[in-house]
Every structure is written in C-alpha cells, then in structure tokens.
Amino acid sequence: MERLKNPREFSFVYSKGTPSFGRYVVVSVVPTGKDVSRVGFAVSKKLGTAVTRNKVRRRLRAIVQELRNQFSPGYDVVVGAKRSAVGASFAELHEDLRCTLRKSRVWRKEAADLTGSGEEHA
RNA sequence: UGAGUGAACCAGAUGAUCGCAGAGGAGAGAUCCUUUGAGGAAAGUCCGAGCUCCGCAGGGCAGGAUGCUGGGUAACGCCCAGUGGAGGUAACUCUAAGGCUAGUGCCACAGAAAUAUACCGCCCUGGAAGUUUCCAGGGUAAGGCUGAAAAGGUGAGGUAAGAGCUCACCAGCAGUUAGGCGACUAACUGGCUAGGUAAACCCCAUCCGGAGCAAGGUCAAAUAGGAAAGGAGAGGCUGCCCGUCUCGCUUGACUUUCGGGUUGACCGCAUGAGGCUUUAGGCAACUAAGGUCCUAGAUAGAUGAUCAUCCACGACAGAACUCGGCUUAUCGGUUCACUCAGAUU
RNA sequence: GCCCCCAUCGUCUAGCGGCCUAGGACACCGCCCUUUCACGGCGAAGGCACCGGUUCAAAUCCGGUUGGGGGUA
Numbered sequence: 001m002e003r004l005k006n007p008r009e010f011s012f013v014y015s016k017g018t019p020s021f022g023r024y025v026v027v028s029v030v031p032t033g034k035d036v037s038r039v040g041f042a043v044s045k046k047l048g049t050a051v052t053r054n055k056v057r058r059r060l061r062a063i064v065q066e067l068r069n070q071f072s073p074g075y076d077v078v079v080g081a082k083r084s085a086v087g088a089s090f091a092e093l094h095e096d097l098r099c100t101l102r103k104s105r106v107w108r109k110e111a112a113d114l115t116g117s118g119e120e121h122a
Numbered sequence: 123u124g125a126g127u128g129a130a131c132c133a134g135a136u137g138a139u140c141g142c143a144g145a146g147g148a149g150a151g152a153u154c155c156u157u158u159g160a161g162g163a164a165a166g167u168c169c170g171a172g173c174u175c176c177g178c179a180g181g182g183c184a185g186g187a188u189g190c191u192g193g194g195u196a197a198c199g200c201c202c203a204g205u206g207g208a209g210g211u212a213a214c215u216c217u218a219a220g221g222c223u224a225g226u227g228c229c230a231c232a233g234a235a236a237u238a239u240a241c242c243g244c245c246c247u248g249g250a251a252g253u254u255u256c257c258a259g260g261g262u263a264a265g266g267c268u269g270a271a272a273a274g275g276u277g278a279g280g281u282a283a284g285a286g287c288u289c290a291c292c293a294g295c296a297g298u299u300a301g302g303c304g305a306c307u308a309a310c311u312g313g314c315u316a317g318g319u320a321a322a323c324c325c326c327a328u329c330c331g332g333a334g335c336a337a338g339g340u341c342a343a344a345u346a347g348g349a350a351a352g353g354a355g356a357g358g359c360u361g362c363c364c365g366u367c368u369c370g371c372u373u374g375a376c377u378u379u380c381g382g383g384u385u386g387a388c389c390g391c392a393u394g395a396g397g398c399u400u401u402a403g404g405c406a407a408c409u410a411a412g413g414u415c416c417u418a419g420a421u422a423g424a425u426g427a428u429c430a431u432c433c434a435c436g437a438c439a440g441a442a443c444u445c446g447g448c449u450u451a452u453c454g455g456u457u458c459a460c461u462c463a464g465a466u467u
Numbered sequence: 468g469c470c471c472c473c474a475u476c477g478u479c480u481a482g483c484g485g486c487c488u489a490g491g492a493c494a495c496c497g498c499c500c501u502u503u504c505a506c507g508g509c510g511a512a513g514g515c516a517c518c519g520g521u522u523c524a525a526a527u528c529c530g531g532u533u534g535g536g537g538g539u540a
Contacts, residue, residue, distance in 0.1 A: 005422055040422070049165090050440050058142090058426045065141065066427085090427065 004040030004076060013040070013078045022100030024085040024093055025060070028078045029104045037071045037106065039064055042080040056081050063094050067101065072108040 004010060017030035032038075041060050043053045060079055071077075085093060101107050 003422070010422085042422090051438095054440065055426085057422095058424095062141075062426050094427095 002036050002038040004038050004078065009038075009076065010040055010042070010078060013076050017076070017078070018104070020100050020104045022096045024082055024088050024096045025100055026080040026082060027097075027100050027104055028080070029106050030076050031074055031105070032076050033074050035073055037073050037075045037077060039071075040076075040078045042078055044081070047081060047083055047086055052086055056085050059090055059093055060097070062090075063097050066094075067098060070101070070108050071106055075106045077104075077106055 004013070013028050013030050017028035019026055019028045041057050043057045043060075045053070047053050047056060060081065064079070079097070088096070
C-alpha cells in the first residue's frame with residue numbers, strides 16, 4: 001500500500017478532506033482521482049513517549065494491512081490516533097478503525113458485501 | 123538464622139502462521155530463498171573527544187571552565203589509589219576541599235560596638251561643691267541583657283583596677299627536624315592572636331577559536347535570465363585590538379566561459395581510541411603483545427498481530443554521524459566478598 | 468535530530484542575599500452605597516515548579532530533575 005510521505009500532502013488532506021470521528025481514531029479522506037489510494041499515519045507527541053507512539057502506529061499499520069482490499073482507489077487517507085488509543089487493545093482498535101472507515105467514502109461497498117459479516121453488525 | 127554494606131551480571135524463554143527493513147543470491151519479470159535486525163540506560167543533552175566547514179588559527183585583552191595529592195586516558199568536570207574533614211558500633215559512605223596573612227565589598231534586625239575608633243562601666247591623681255556628685259588628666263579592655271558570630275577557651279596566680287601580664291591544659295599560627303614523590307603526619311621550639319563570607323567581586327595555577335551530519339560534498343531534472351572564472355585598483359576580517367603571510371571573501375573597468383537558487387537522488391553512513399579471550403606489567407584505574415569475531419543503518423522513519431506451553435507473571439523504556447563518561451527512570455532475579463547481632467558445636 | 472530560552476497568586480507582571488509572612492493591576496468572594504444592576508469604597512482568601520547544597524540567613528547563588536516555549540531544511 002502506498003504511503004503519504006510529504007508534510008505538504010498531510011496538510012493538503014487536513015485542509016481539503018472530510019473527517020470521520022471514531023472512538024480511538026480520526027480519519028480524513030480526500031479524493032485524488034489517481035489509480036491507487038495512499039495512507040498516512042499521524043500519532044501526536046501528546047500520546048506519550050516514543051515507545052507508546054511506536055506501538056500505536058504499528059498497530060494502525062497492521063490493521064490497515066489487513067483491511068487493504070476494502071480501500072477503493074483514488075483517495076488520500078490520514079489516520080490520526082486520539083489519546084484514548086493508548087489504552088485500547090488491538091481488537092478494540094481494529095473494530096473502531098473499521099467502523100470509522102465505513103463511515104467515510106473510501107470504503108468499498110461491494111467488498112463489504114463479499115465478506116458479509118460487516119453489514120450485519122452495523 | 124536475622125539485619126546490613128559493596129561489586130558484577132540478566133532484562134522473559136521456546137514453537138507455529140501472517141506481515142516490515144537492510145545485505146547477499148536466483149530469475150526476463152512478477153516474485154522466491156538465505157541471513158541479520160534497538161538499550162542498560164538507546165533518555166536528559168550536563169561534560170569531553172573524533173569528523174566536517176569557517177582564511178589550519180601567532181600574540182594580548184575580554185569571556186568561560188576546572189580547583190587537596192599522585193597516577194590513568196585521545197580527552198574530560200570521568201576513573202583509580204591515597205590525604206584532610208563529616209557520618210555510621212562496623213563493613214563502608216559522603217565531600218566545589220586553593221587563597222579573606224594581596225586588595226575591595228557585605229554582615230539585615232538586635233546590640234555600646236560587626237573589625238575597631240569611640241560610649242557606658244572599673245580604677246588612680248588633681249580641682250570644685252560638701253558626703254556623694256560634677257569637671258580635668260591618665261590607666262584599662264575583666265563586665266555591658268543583643269546576635270549566627272563580640273579582640274582564643276577553662277582554672278590558678280597577679281594588680282589601684284585590669285590585661286597571655288605569668289603559669290598548666292586545650293585550640294590556633296610560624297619555624298626546625300624526621301617520614302612520605304606529594305597532599306600530609308609526628309615530635310620539638312618560638313612569639314602570644316589572626317571574626318565570617320571567595321557557591322561576593324577578585325587573586326593564583328591549569329585549560330579553552332566558532333559552528334555543528336539539517337556539518338559538508340557529488341550528480342540529475344524542469345524553470346527563469348542571469349551567474350561563474352581570470353582580473354589593474356580599493357576595502358574588510360567570525361567578541362575586541364595588534365602583527366604577519368596568502369589572495370580565501372566583498373566591490374570592481376575589462377576579457378572569457380556556463381553556472382547559481384529550489385526540488386530530488388547518492389556519498390558522508392556503519393571496521394571502531396570495537397568486542398571476547400590468553401599471557402605479561404601495575405595495589406588499582408589501565409597498558410603492551412598474541413589469538414579470534416564482524417554484530418541495526420532507516421529518511422513519514424523498520425520489531426506488529428494471533429495461538430500454544432513453562433515460570434520469577436514480565437519494570438523503565440525505542441538507534442538517527444560515532445565514541446568515552448556523568449545524571450535521571452527501573453518490576454524483579456542471580457553470583458561473589460565483607461560487617462554486626464543471636465543460637466549451636 | 469541539533470541548538471537555545473523560560474518558570475513568582477486564577478491571569479499579566481515587580482522584586483540589590485536580610486526591610487519579603489513576596490508588592491501592584493485585573494479577576495473571584497464578603498460587606499457598604501443604590502429601589503435594583505453597573506460604577507465606587509472597605510476587607511479577606513489565593514503564589515516563589517520540584518529535590519539537594521553554599522551561607523547565620525535563599526524567590527534570589529550553585530548543581531540535578533520536571534514542565535512549557537522558540538530557532539534550524
């Protein structure tokens with residue numbers, strides 16, 4: 001999966017994108033019209049020391065790797081962690097990020113129908 | 123057995139599945155295989171260096187740092203061994219510990235007085251009043267309610283009153299001798315007194331140029347019209363001044379050439395004052411010689427998720443140019459040496 | 468990553484080692500004034516980031532932590 005790398009791309013997503021709020025994460029999405037979607041992670045220094053920040057970011061990366069097929073192409077996404085994400089377990093983070101992504105436009109509807117289980121819980 | 127002191131070490135382990143980063147290999151390619159992958163503090167950025175650039179940099183002033191002695195080290199504010207002082211029954215721990223006898227400043231309140239003159243007081247002589255007062259001259263520093271601190275302390279002699287004025291003990295100073303490389307220690311002798319503060323200015327001794335890998339260097343792309351090299355002459359120097367050399371920098375008539383800012387990639391960048399071990403020297407820190415090993419290297423920044431078993435039930439915490447230290451955080455565990463108390467033999 | 472700076476009532480700030488049990492302004496609270504509110508007057512409460520050291524004495528001087536802020540492509 002492509003990553004957002006430049007600080008200018010981050011500020012572009014923050015200013016133009018539409019945010020969706022979850023319990024532990026904030027997801028900002030902006031359409032780009034390209035062939036692939038790109039994801040960036042934002043973990044603030046307010047969350048704690050380098051160890052906790054690394055842990056949160058790695059868990060978010062692992063979850064996005066699992067949900068890679070659910071992303072429709074042509075979007076730039078920034079996943080930001082809230083301060084409550086420090087105490088959350090991996091399963092809680094997984095569920096919250098999945099629900100927050102479903103509220104945004106990047107979620108691929110037919111893929112969700114393919115798995116079938118996500119719609120039932122919502 | 124209990125209580126304690128010091129030093130060294132470990133920092134969950136094993137297996138399976140899906141993923142991440144570097145290196146090597148195979149393949150036309152997609153991709154696959156092998157291997158490696160955070161710490162004792164990686165932290166704080168408090169010191170010291172390597173490395174790079176600033177004109178390789180001489181002298182002085184200013185500024186800063188260190189401060190018992192000897193040694194170790196590339197260097198240090200670090201380490202080791204000792205000295206003095208403080209604490210502890212002890213093992214042992216702590217210690218910015220040069221100089222107020224170079225000079226200056228300060229010592230609030232209180233107190234007669236805060237560094238030393240005076241005042242109250244005590245005593246002697248003379249005079250006046252006339253029975254305890256005053257004045258003048260002189261001798262004193264024992265006493266004066268305070269304060270953190272009051273011209274060494276205690277006791278005895280001595281005196282008109284007193285005083286290191288004299289004596290004994292203690293404290294402190296200077297000198298001599300002996301021991302030690304030295305800090306210093308011990309003994310003897312002497313003169314009798316020197317308040318505290320240098321983490322106040324300062325003096326003395328030693329050391330220090332500045333900036334920092336976002337240092338610095340190489341290449342490519344597109345864009346815009348300037349940029350670079352040589353160069354008579356002039357100017358100027360990284361806190362300040364002076365001197366010297368060279369033309370490194372700025373301006374610059376003129377000549378020649380294509381380069382500069384931004385963005386990106388690469389180098390710097392993982393073999394180093396390296397680790398482990400043996401022998402030798404040294405009380406030790408450490409050093410020398412031999413053998414052996416290669417052990418993270420990213421650039422939005424690599425270690426995550428799930429399951430199983432075991433136990434002590436997992437703390438503090440994540441490399442970003444690299445080392446040597448210091449400081450701070452830390453669930454617990456192991457080993458060694460030593461001290462004290464109790465019991466038994 | 469690197470290099471710096473700062474910390475005083477709720478806020479903004481003064482403060483020669485001793486006059487400091489830390490001063491001022493705004494805010495908060497109580498009382499007075501007013502028919503009531505505002506304005507005004509009086510009063511009270513509320514602080515030297517933390518831990519050690521030097522000194523007779525520390526907000527101040529010296530170390531170390533903690534928490535903020537800034538610069539740098």
